[in-house]
Amino acid sequence: MTSTEKYDWSQTRLRVRYAETDQAGIVYHSNYLVWFEVGRVELCRDYGFNYRDLERQEDAIMSVTEARVKYRQPARYDDELIIHTRLAELRSRALKFLYEVRRLPDDALLAEGETAHIMITATGRVRSIPPRYAEMLRQALQESAQPEL
Amino acid sequence: MTSTEKYDWSQTRLRVRYAETDQAGIVYHSNYLVWFEVGRVELCRDYGFNYRDLERQEDAIMSVTEARVKYRQPARYDDELIIHTRLAELRSRALKFLYEVRRLPDDALLAEGETAHIMITATGRVRSIPPRYAEMLRQALQESAQPEL
Amino acid sequence: MTSTEKYDWSQTRLRVRYAETDQAGIVYHSNYLVWFEVGRVELCRDYGFNYRDLERQEDAIMSVTEARVKYRQPARYDDELIIHTRLAELRSRALKFLYEVRRLPDDALLAEGETAHIMITATGRVRSIPPRYAEMLRQALQESAQPEL
């Protein structure tokens, strides 16, 4: 059983772009943070909302306060990848997501990481997660909780 | 006499970042548009204004309507480059810039290009260039005009 | 009849990433060149080869010699886009592609452009397109030719 089978992670697929490689012949390491964001947005979609609407309709931005990546094996040009994302922590004004980047078809773990976020307004003031969205995220948290242990 | 000596071009220097290379061992071609923008902003600074202020204080954005690049020789990691920029056309609501990317110390021409812009508000409505800025840009246009011919 | 119906264009779909936006609230203009490359690679796949194999197995790189983009309407965060790509010119050592970026679901034309390429080796020497690949590209050229006029 791989770690991603233990929980209900959101999954989204992408293909490595030429622009994402560097002269070492592998993906430049900052791109994994961009992919994490793609995974995060798809998790939101899986739980019923569009992150775009959160920003537009509620004046609420999930500002990144911390990011961490462990690079296991390099991703390469044209690799097809799955970004696995789960919500690991949910508080009134903050959240934390976990990620795994896996390669198809062999499911090799290329990288894992986490990002922490605080909810702010467009002018940068800390605010609570809008209730309607907090509810949907609570659902995401429950389904990503480890079933036993 | 090189082409950049004929006019009064703005010059700004930058060093190629590892992130800007690709697996062919050269700079990925979209980055030249980012460098053109660096050159454009420095031209504004040379003629007395901060592009940031234009956006903030006047609700005026120089939206890109067209871009063209000719790639002559590849830029490589850690190359020191000079971006030469001149204002080539100035109308009440539109402008055009020309660019040359040259490598130090040999002054080799790596790329040249142009961008066309229209002035819009934050909500996307076309507007005229604010008078105070139009005046400074008129100065830039005059000084970049070919002295004879 | 839209322009993309006249020919047999390759199509690939992508969603705008947050990282691709800028502070004007729209996609930063250099990203269209990255998307064109995504379209180009999918056209290759449609005609039977993986661009990655071309580089790896044949020591042949499609180096960009010229790029041009016309921006019609801004792409925005989370927009779903279709990149339409066709091969417009094929010579022994050079090619030219045309692109259209259209938004779903309204098929609005956001941008169009072209890129010209020359085939080079990893060390930068100009070379001819490997015969096997030239054959597949000839097929792409024929199918993208306008049926009548």
Add this chain to the structure above:
Amino acid sequence: MTSTEKYDWSQTRLRVRYAETDQAGIVYHSNYLVWFEVGRVELCRDYGFNYRDLERQEDAIMSVTEARVKYRQPARYDDELIIHTRLAELRSRALKFLYEVRRLPDDALLAEGETAHIMITATGRVRSIPPRYAEMLRQALQESAQPEL
């Protein structure tokens, strides 16, 4: 006394590019990893070598194995920043760097982070740091050591 005065950190200056902002009106968070790399390369230059030469002449790449960033305050378009970098750990085949991103002119701490690296060959095999370079890095480590504690 700020933390950067306690040690001998390398310093390099850069200006935030428009392309580095996102629609929240601040710098997109992955760009800090690119800036860390700019700082790392300048630290190498400060201690007598060009990272480019390390890759070219020694078949040695400082592959990133881990990265961490804490975001304190957002960097914004056109901000002038100083990237402070110091070598925090040096082993036969691995290194660790620390970073601070500070804004000019107020020296506000915008972000801090670290990256861990392993030395590999172009084909991905782990190798030791070439002796000549290890020597220069040892110097960097000594000068970045806290003078007393």
